[in-house]
Amino acid sequence: MTPVDFLLWVAYPYITLTIFVVGHIYRYNHDQFGWSAQSSQFLKTDPLLKWGSILFHYGVILVFFGHVGGILVPQGFYPMIGVTEEMYHFGAVWFGGAAGAAMVIGGALLTIRRLRNKRVSTNGSRKDLWVLLLIGIVTVVGFTNTAWYTATGGEFDYRDTIGPWFRGILTFRPMPEMLATAPWGFQAHVFTAFTLFAVWPFTRLVHVWSLPLEYIKRRYIIYRRANSKQTNKKAQ
Amino acid sequence: MKIKAQFGMVMNLDKCIGCHTCSVTCNNTWTNRPGAEYMWWNNVETKPGIGYPKEWENQEKNKGGWEMRNGKLSLKAGGKANKLLNLFYNPDMLDLDEYYEPWTYEYEHLVHSPEKNHQPVARPKSQLTGEYMDILWGPNWEDDLAGVHETGKRDPNMQGVDEKVKFEFEQAFMMYLPRICEHCVNPSCVSSCPSGAMYKREEDGIVLVDQDACRSWRFCMSGCPYKKVYFNWQTNKAEKCTFCFPKIENGDPTICSETCVGRIRYIGIVLYDADRVKEAASVPNDQDLYEAQLDLILDPNDPEVIAQAKKDGIPEDWIEAAQESPVYKLACEQKIALPLHPEYRTLPMVWYIPPLSPIVDAFNGHFNDLDPSVVFPAIDQFRIPIEYLANLMTAGDTELVASVLKKLVAMRTYMRSVDLGKEPDTTLIDEVGVSEQMARDMYELSAIAKYGDRYVIPKAHREQAEDMFAHQGSAGFDFMDGCESCAMNGEWKDPYEYSESYWSDVTGGAKDGRQ
Numbered sequence: 001m002t003p004v005d006f007l008l009w010v011a012y013p014y015i016t017l018t019i020f021v022v023g024h025i026y027r028y029n030h031d032q033f034g035w036s037a038q039s040s041q042f043l044k045t046d047p048l049l050k051w052g053s054i055l056f057h058y059g060v061i062l063v064f065f066g067h068v069g070g071i072l073v074p075q076g077f078y079p080m081i082g083v084t085e086e087m088y089h090f091g092a093v094w095f096g097g098a099a100g101a102a103m104v105i106g107g108a109l110l111t112i113r114r115l116r117n118k119r120v121s122t123n124g125s126r127k128d129l130w131v132l133l134l135i136g137i138v139t140v141v142g143f144t145n146t147a148w149y150t151a152t153g154g155e156f157d158y159r160d161t162i163g164p165w166f167r168g169i170l171t172f173r174p175m176p177e178m179l180a181t182a183p184w185g186f187q188a189h190v191f192t193a194f195t196l197f198a199v200w201p202f203t204r205l206v207h208v209w210s211l212p213l214e215y216i217k218r219r220y221i222i223y224r225r226a227n228s229k230q231t232n233k234k235a236q
Numbered sequence: 237m238k239i240k241a242q243f244g245m246v247m248n249l250d251k252c253i254g255c256h257t258c259s260v261t262c263n264n265t266w267t268n269r270p271g272a273e274y275m276w277w278n279n280v281e282t283k284p285g286i287g288y289p290k291e292w293e294n295q296e297k298n299k300g301g302w303e304m305r306n307g308k309l310s311l312k313a314g315g316k317a318n319k320l321l322n323l324f325y326n327p328d329m330l331d332l333d334e335y336y337e338p339w340t341y342e343y344e345h346l347v348h349s350p351e352k353n354h355q356p357v358a359r360p361k362s363q364l365t366g367e368y369m370d371i372l373w374g375p376n377w378e379d380d381l382a383g384v385h386e387t388g389k390r391d392p393n394m395q396g397v398d399e400k401v402k403f404e405f406e407q408a409f410m411m412y413l414p415r416i417c418e419h420c421v422n423p424s425c426v427s428s429c430p431s432g433a434m435y436k437r438e439e440d441g442i443v444l445v446d447q448d449a450c451r452s453w454r455f456c457m458s459g460c461p462y463k464k465v466y467f468n469w470q471t472n473k474a475e476k477c478t479f480c481f482p483k484i485e486n487g488d489p490t491i492c493s494e495t496c497v498g499r500i501r502y503i504g505i506v507l508y509d510a511d512r513v514k515e516a517a518s519v520p521n522d523q524d525l526y527e528a529q530l531d532l533i534l535d536p537n538d539p540e541v542i543a544q545a546k547k548d549g550i551p552e553d554w555i556e557a558a559q560e561s562p563v564y565k566l567a568c569e570q571k572i573a574l575p576l577h578p579e580y581r582t583l584p585m586v587w588y589i590p591p592l593s594p595i596v597d598a599f600n601g602h603f604n605d606l607d608p609s610v611v612f613p614a615i616d617q618f619r620i621p622i623e624y625l626a627n628l629m630t631a632g633d634t635e636l637v638a639s640v641l642k643k644l645v646a647m648r649t650y651m652r653s654v655d656l657g658k659e660p661d662t663t664l665i666d667e668v669g670v671s672e673q674m675a676r677d678m679y680e681l682s683a684i685a686k687y688g689d690r691y692v693i694p695k696a697h698r699e700q701a702e703d704m705f706a707h708q709g710s711a712g713f714d715f716m717d718g719c720e721s722c723a724m725n726g727e728w729k730d731p732y733e734y735s736e737s738y739w740s741d742v743t744g745g746a747k748d749g750r751q
Contacts, residue, residue: 032448033471039452042467043364045331057324118365119332123469210451212323212430216316220427221513224435224446226485226696 001177008191009176013169016198023201024209037207038128040120048113056106062099063139066092071166075159092146100143107136131203134196142189149183156183162190238510239534239545241554242421242441242585243479243693244563245493246502246573247414248682249591250644254412256280256376258492258501262416265491266478271470273338273363276375277477278492280414284388284402284624285378287413289334292463293392293577299328300461301424301580302517309518309581311424311459319430319455328458332469336374338363364469381410393627402621409619411591413628414500416492417464417477418576418584419443421508421532422517425476428459433474439696440505441585442479450474461580485696499685504561504692505554506568506585507534507545517581522631525578532583533568536561557694562681563587570670570678572640574629588629589682590640593619612667615641642668647675651683 027035041049070092078088111132114120149156165178179187200206262278281287295301299313313319313328341358349356362369378384385403388394394402401407419436423443426434433449434456436442445456445465452472456465465476480490484503488494493501509532516528534541536558545555558564566573566589573587595617615638616622622641626634646664650672653661665675681689 033473035448036450036452036472038472039454039467040469040472041326041329041454042331042457042469044333045329050325053324118367122365207451210431212320212432212451212453214432215320215430218432221423222426222432222435223438225438226440226481 001180005176005180008187009165009179010169010174012191013174013194016194017169020197020200023198024206027201027206035206035210036204037210038204040124043119043123044117046113046117048109048117052106052109052113054106055102056110059099059101059103059106062095063103066096066099070096070159071163074167075163096146100139100146103139104143107132107139111136127203131199131205134192134199138189138192138196141185141192145183145185145189148185156186158182158186162186237544239507239541239548239550240441240510241439241505241507241545241550241558243419243484243503243505244561244567244585244587245416245490246563246566246587246589248500248502248589249411249413250589250682251498251500252280252412252414252591253498254280254282254380255497257495257497258414259376261491261495262477265480267475271468272466272475274332274335274375275466275468275475277464277466277475278414278416279375280412281376282378282380282382282384283411283413283628284391284394284409285381285384286387286390287378288336288375289330289463290373291334291390291392292461294390295461295580298330298458298461298463300459300463301582302422303581304518304520307520309514311427312461313428313455313458316430319428319453323430323453326454326458329454330457330463332364333373336377337369339369339371342368381408384410393624395627396623396632397621397627409593409621409624411593411620413576413588414492415462415464415576416490416586417443417479418462418582418586419477419479420582420584421529422513422581422583423460424580424582425456425460425465428455429453429474430455434465437481440481440484442481442484443476444478444481445474445476447471447473447475461577461582462584484693485698487693487695489691489693493691499690502562502566502681502690504563504565505558505694506561506564507536507541507550507555507558508532509534513583517583522579523633523636525581525583526575526630526633526636529575529578529583530568530571533564535568536564551694551697554694557692560692562690562692565677565681570643570674572643572678574637574640576629577631578629579631589644590625590629590637591620592641592644595619612638612642612645615645639668643670643678646670647678650675651679 041053078084114124114129114132149158161178161182165175168175168178179190182190258278259276259280263276266277267273267275276288279288287293291297292300295312301312302309303312304310314322339360339362342361343358345356346358359368360371361367378387381388388403389399402409419442421441423434423436426436426443429450430453431449431451433446433451435444435446437444450473452467452474454467454474456474456476457463457467459465465474467473468475480488480492483490483494489501489503493503512532516532517525519525519528534545536542536545536555542555545558546552563573567587573589575584575587578584595614618641622634622637623632625637625641626632630636642664646668647670649664650661653659660672662672665672670678680686
């Protein structure tokens with residue numbers, strides 16, 4: 001293991017994850033007003049937004065669960081619930097591929113809209129574009145890896161390497177050697193993804209944490225006291 | 237019974253001259269900021285017309301408000317699961333073009349233009365993009381029927397009115413409709429907000445957006461059938477009419493009311509039974525909603541109501557204000573103020589006295605000594621078709637609108653006989669069941685309209701907010717939530733607690749109106 005490997009696959013992940021966690025706590029406590037999805041649907045409702053946003057968001061949700069299933073859940077778990085290697089690969093290639101494709105196409109449509117629509121480009125921030133670009137790189141690199149290595153039955157198995165490495169990071173038992181030997185495509189995907197984690201708290205991406213699932217349980221009408229303790233606390 | 241107080245407003249359309257002073261002062265106070273230029277929390281529409289935003293009343297298209305679905309009160313745009321599935325793209329949302337693209341003029345050009353053959357002009361420039369633009373639609377584009385022979389056909393209220401005839405020049409009619417947020421008792425915007433950022437104030441029913449909690453999911457905008465929740469395109473947050481709560485809390489009328497030159501607006505509170513809101517909004521027949529809403533509002537002079545109101549924490553001076561409330565008088569006692577589009581089932585709290593209009597040549601100018609058998613059939617000959625007013629205010633119930641118009645005519649006839657020093661003529665008011673006292677009250681409130689009668693606004697009890705001195709030394713170190721009960725005079729309540737019990741389903745289980 002070279003110092004570069006240590007830097008890339010131990011230090012960098014921990015630095016970026018620290019920024020990710022601390023950044024969110026800081027922003028949540030200091031910038032509730034800026035914490036939003038920053039929808040631009042109001043500026044222009046067009047098919048680019050409709051299909052772009054729907055494909056991208058549903059794609060990204062599936063991709064997230066795909067990563068949970070492929071990286072976070074250990075390989076040994078699947079035989080225990082009766083999922084064979086073939087079944088796993090079939091799911092990874094076809095469902096993962098479809099989700100990745102949806103995300104790439106959706107992201108592309110959103111990027112086109114953001115660049116081409118005068119209203120959106122004028123009023124959107126430069127930061128939004130950088131975030132889109134970063135997500136684009138992470139996605140395209142990850143998607144091509146999935147498509148290429150998995151579909152062609154390449155030698156490299158991310159479930160033996162990247163999976164344990166990632167779980168090692170989360171459990172404070174870093175294993176940089178697991179990634180040091182990975183193909184550069186996977187390395188690039190991991191590196192850019194952690195870069196995205198570092199900028200995440202300071203962008204509109206924070207809206208991910210505001211997915212309003214509590215709405216399902218909530219009653220329709222909300223009453224709030226003007227003089228409630230919360231309001232008073234805020235005013236101070 | 238759980239009694240709550242609620243601010244309401246009545247607008248006497250008979251006296252609206254369409255001057256837009258309310259809109260302008262509201263805009264100067266609240267919305268002349270970047271991102272809010274296009275917002276008119278108060279706007280005055282000429283009716284008939286499609287209004288602002290375009291066709292806001294067309295709920296088949298916009299899906300605002302509530303509807304009865306399988307016998308249950310449900311959001312017209314779909315329930316909670318539906319909202320979450322459409323989180324990434326709201327299919328019912330109107331975009332900026334449905335309001336209008338805000339613009340400014342290139343004024344500098346008038347000063348900096350080089351010498352030319354032609355006089356320099358200030359061209360309009362979009363405030364969104366900074367580009368030159370052609371102005372194709374704007375706020376109040378249909379002022380005084382401009383273009384309405386075209387757009388008016390898309391006015392949903394024209395249903396049942398002979399369109400062809402009514403847009404002919406000789407038959408054309410118009411009226412003004414000033415609009416603010418209705419501060420509904422059963423607000424669909426609040427119900428549509430997935431983040432829980434919108435709420436009704438427990439004390440006075442004013443509907444507000446918590447800008448810190450808004451996450452820009454946009455369902456309030458499509459959920460409000462009156463299209464009175466706006467999107468600030470700079471901050472990406474929802475904004476709406478605040479009923480000028482800083483003024484109201486201080487006992488002052490809203491800025492739109494204060495500056496109304498026609499003195500058409502009345503502000504007061506009503507007491508209502510919060511336990512029966514859902515029931516009232518769920519009556520099967522649209523035309524029964526008006527009665528259900530009146531029924532929900534409680535008589536502030538009833539000793540039982542007073543006792544319960546005190547028990548529910550409504551201060552003494554608020555109960556007195558409810559007894560003096562012009563809104564209660566006009567809407568519930570005299571029954572001459574009607575809600576706007578009750579069929580949206582939001583139980584709106586801005587009420588309208590429908591306008592009289594010239595009678596199409598029936599009496600040759602002799603109006604006073606006529607018996608009801610002549611006058612009342614002539615209500616149908618008012619220039620503004622009764623069907624139109626009914627579509628606007630009574631879910632199509634023409635009899636109800638006619639009864640209000642009759643009262644207005646009868647009151648005038650009676651007061652004229654009084655003013656002329658004749659024997660008071662009670663023929664007409666007897667016919668519509670208005671007592672002499674009530675006729676005089678109606679006259680006082682609508683014709684004299686003294687400031688103190690128009691605005692009966694109890695001040696907010698801020699002093700109860702946090703009485704620090706009273707609890708000095710009584711609570712120890714306040715860590716996290718500390719001593720919840722003592723910090724708030726023992727009155728502090730979980731803001732969600734009440735709404736939880738309010739919408740709890742008796743039949744069990746169903747949280748979504750659709751089930």
